[in-house]
Amino acid sequence: KQEVTQIPAALSVPEGENLVLNCSFTDSAIYNLQWFRQDPGKGLTSLLLIQSSQREQTSGRLNASLDKSSGRSTLYIAASQPGDSATYLCAVPLAGGNNRKLIWGLGTSLAVNP
Amino acid sequence: GAGVSQSPSNKVTEKGKDVELRCDPISGHTALYWYRQSLGQGLEFLIYFQGNSAPDKSGLPSDRFSAERTGGSVSTLTIQRTQQEDSAVYLCASSLEYYTEAFFGQGTRLTVV
Numbered sequence: 001k002q003e004v005t006q007i008p009a010a011l012s013v014p015e016g017e018n019l020v021l022n023c024s025f026t027d028s029a030i031y032n033l034q035w036f037r038q039d040p041g042k043g044l045t046s047l048l049l050i051q052s053s054q055r056e057q058t059s060g061r062l063n064a065s066l067d068k069s070s071g072r073s074t075l076y077i078a079a080s081q082p083g084d085s086a087t088y089l090c091a092v093p094l095a096g097g098n099n100r101k102l103i104w105g106l107g108t109s110l111a112v113n114p
Numbered sequence: 115g116a117g118v119s120q121s122p123s124n125k126v127t128e129k130g131k132d133v134e135l136r137c138d139p140i141s142g143h144t145a146l147y148w149y150r151q152s153l154g155q156g157l158e159f160l161i162y163f164q165g166n167s168a169p170d171k172s173g174l175p176s177d178r179f180s181a182e183r184t185g186g187s188v189s190t191l192t193i194q195r196t197q198q199e200d201s202a203v204y205l206c207a208s209s210l211e212y213y214t215e216a217f218f219g220q221g222t223r224l225t226v227v
Binding site (some may be wrong): 041043104 | 145205217219220223226
């Protein structure tokens, strides 16, 4: 059974720090992993999707890495800004069978302080 | 459209009434999901549509919940005889196919009073 865990649950840092958010999954047979951010009271914004064949994916100050064999992905945020404050979620699609859903972590709530 | 559109953005209803929530996916996306998010909780899967295939309804919490997707595009989630525990944000997402990038709408905040 696929389970996704995110550590830490919450993080508060001063502006300018480089950050690492962690996502782990129990079943390494994944097709891809997607990172999202959610602002309070809003929907989810897709940040990065990293395919199972990829080691990393970059978008601006964001870099996501994937290590399938160890069941881990990290989201690296460079030079954090107050506008980065949000909840960050990772998700993997359930593989195999007839069920079709994304399996979610509970998120890391990030506060970047000016 | 440019993104996934959900309406209404907010809905307050009395306990026992029926509500309909609408989702307009990104044009050309064959896959459509409904999730709900209760205050302080993770995302709960409700239902998945893929083209003309039978939907995956395994996440619907009770028979008061139903959803349809007409013409492979717009989807409507219906909750009958609403209860206070149905209060949550209902999120819709679409993707080209199942194993591709999912894009979410802004959600419908449902409050049952």
